[in-house]
Amino acid sequence: MPSDPKTEQGGPRPGDGLQVDACEVELLACSFINNFCEGYGGAIQATQSRLRIRDTRFSGNRASGGGGDAIDSWHSQLQMDPASLPLDPAAGGVIQLEGDGLFRIGEKVTQFTELD
Numbered sequence: 324m325p326s327d328p329k330t331e332q333g334g335p336r337p338g339d340g341l342q343v344d345a346c347e348v349e350l351l352a353c354s355f356i357n358n359f360c361e362g363y364g365g366a367i368q369a370t371q372s373r374l375r376i377r378d379t380r381f382s383g384n385r386a387s388g389g390g391g392d393a394i395d396s397w398h399s400q401l402q403m404d405p406a407s408l409p410l411d412p413a414a415g416g417v418i419q420l421e422g423d424g425l426f427r428i429g430e431k432v433t434q435f436t437e438l439d
Contacts, residue, residue, distance in 0.1 A: 338368030338395070340384070347373040355393070357383040363419065364395030373400045379407045391419030398422035405429050 339358035341348075348369075353376075355366035365384035367374070368391070381393040394401070396419065405428055408418075420426055 338362075338364045338366075339386075340366040342368045342370075343372045343374060344370045345372060349375040349377075350379050351377050353379045355379070355381050355384055359385045360388070362386060362388040363397075364391045364393075366393050368395045368397070369399040369401065370397045371399060374402070376401070376403045376407050378404065381407075390417065390421075392417040394418045396420050396424060396426070398424055400425040400427075402427040 339360040340355045341350075342364070358366045360368075362368070363386050365386035366381055374396070384393045386392050386395065394417075398421070401418075401420070401424070408428065
C-alpha cells in the first residue's frame, strides 16, 4: 500500500470537512461550506477509497497545501453527478486527482495515472 507523503512526519492534516481512508463512502444531499485545512482537500480528502457524491454542494472551501480546495483524491475512485461538480475556483471549487485512480462524472469515466 503506498504511503501518503503529505500526512507523514507530522505534516498538515487533510480534509477539514471529511477525511476517508481505505473505505467506500456515498454522500447524498450534503453541503460542504467554508471548510479550510492547512493540507490538501479543504472539504474532502480521500485516500485509497471509493467516493460517490450526488446532489452535494461545495462552496468557499480552501486548502493551503497546494491543491484540492474542494476535494483531494489520492489513489481513489471518485464518482460525481454533474450537478455536484465544484467548478468555480473563486468559490473554493477545485478537485485535485493524485496517484492512480478513476474519476467518473455521470456516465463518463476518466482513468488517471500519476506522472513521474
